[in-house]
Amino acid sequence: MKALVIGGAGYIGSHMVKTLQRAGHEVAVFDNFSTGHREAIEDVKIYEGDLQAAAEIDPVLSGYRPDLVLHFAARSLVAESMVDPALYHANNTCGVMTLLDGMRRHKLDRLVFSSTAAVYGFPQQRRIDESHPTAPINTYGWSKLFCESMISDYCRAYGLRAAVLRYFNASGADPSGTIGEAHEPETHLIPNVLRAAVGRADKVTVFGKDHDTRDGYCVRDYIHVNDLADAHLLAYDALNRADQPDFQLYNLGNGQGFSVIEVLRAAEAVVGRTIPMELADRRAGDPPVLVAGAGKARSILGWTPKIPELHRIIATAWRWHQEQRY
């Protein structure tokens, strides 16, 4: 299979590239390197370009002619999306529109798209499955929901077959330690905890102890990045199955929630030392609990996460953070 990974130099995209390579597929990456890293991808054909420009993505679609397009490229900082919504609609929403039109023009009909639990907004039930109403509470979530809606329309009207994967909290790193999470600024909990552990930050700031949860700290469902990548390959198989619809939607998580303080304590156990922390006010727009109901991915895709335990997820991230290469 020939795969084109858009946003393949980023955190999740680069793990996808490795997973595709290990499975023996031919891979190319399209990226503008706005948040991605050249060092994160090797032995792969690289097209440098911006998805917002049809003139830059079109020749790649027509020249490389992938069997499958995997689309990871997006801006994904919730706070930034609230102060600069135009950036999110231009990059995320219009980017998908440009991609869909290019795929239609060049008769490419298989797409897997990275979406997010942020489309659900405040949870109304303990585990969020795909039937939960969508009601984003930030522009980032809305930009992804608009993308999903466009993808669904193109499936209905133009013969596209697509899988939309709504990730919960992507975490961990490839067990080889060669690639991992390197955002600047880093806003995610586990890398911030491990930066404090390794001394790249004085401490980790914990946002709020007054949430409506069992211990007052926010609860999230952390899912290993390679388990996410595996789900993409299984989704491609499902796109080729006649018994599955043209537009498919799956939540991806372990179905288990951990509070911020539980993550911190688990990280301390992994690294073998106390990690300095300070308590701050709640971060605007943080829902108290986000835990996936991911039974559909398990039953239809046959997806079983291989690194579901929090301490193992953190251990892979710790390996990366100790010798961070980029």
Ligand SMILES: NC(=O)c1ccc[n+]([C@@H]2O[C@H](COP(=O)([O-])OP(=O)(O)OC[C@H]3O[C@@H](n4cnc5c(N)ncnc54)[C@H](O)[C@@H]3O)[C@@H](O)[C@H]2O)c1
């Ligand atoms: N990290 C998470 O926990 C999480 C959770 C849910 C969903 N997601 C989604 O998964 C995807 C990947 O997230 P990530 O954490 O790896 O992000 P990332 O920022 O590490 O990677 C995004 C990649 O896309 C590239 N890119 C961005 N805009 C582009 C454009 N216009 N043209 C070409 N390339 C462009 C960047 O350079 C980068 O390499 C995103 O779509 C994100 O919304 C992430």
Ligand SMILES: O=c1ccn([C@@H]2O[C@H](COP(=O)(O)OP(=O)(O)O[C@H]3O[C@H](CO)[C@@H](O)[C@H](O)[C@H]3O)[C@@H](O)[C@H]2O)c(=O)[nH]1
């Ligand atoms: O330095 C930090 C960073 C985070 N947190 C808290 O830790 C939890 C997790 O935060 P973070 O790692 O930033 O993830 P989320 O805000 O849950 O968002 C991630 O997971 C969502 C899906 O669940 C996706 O939509 C987003 O793209 C992705 O960034 C939240 O309660 C934060 O308030 C801290 O206390 N300190």
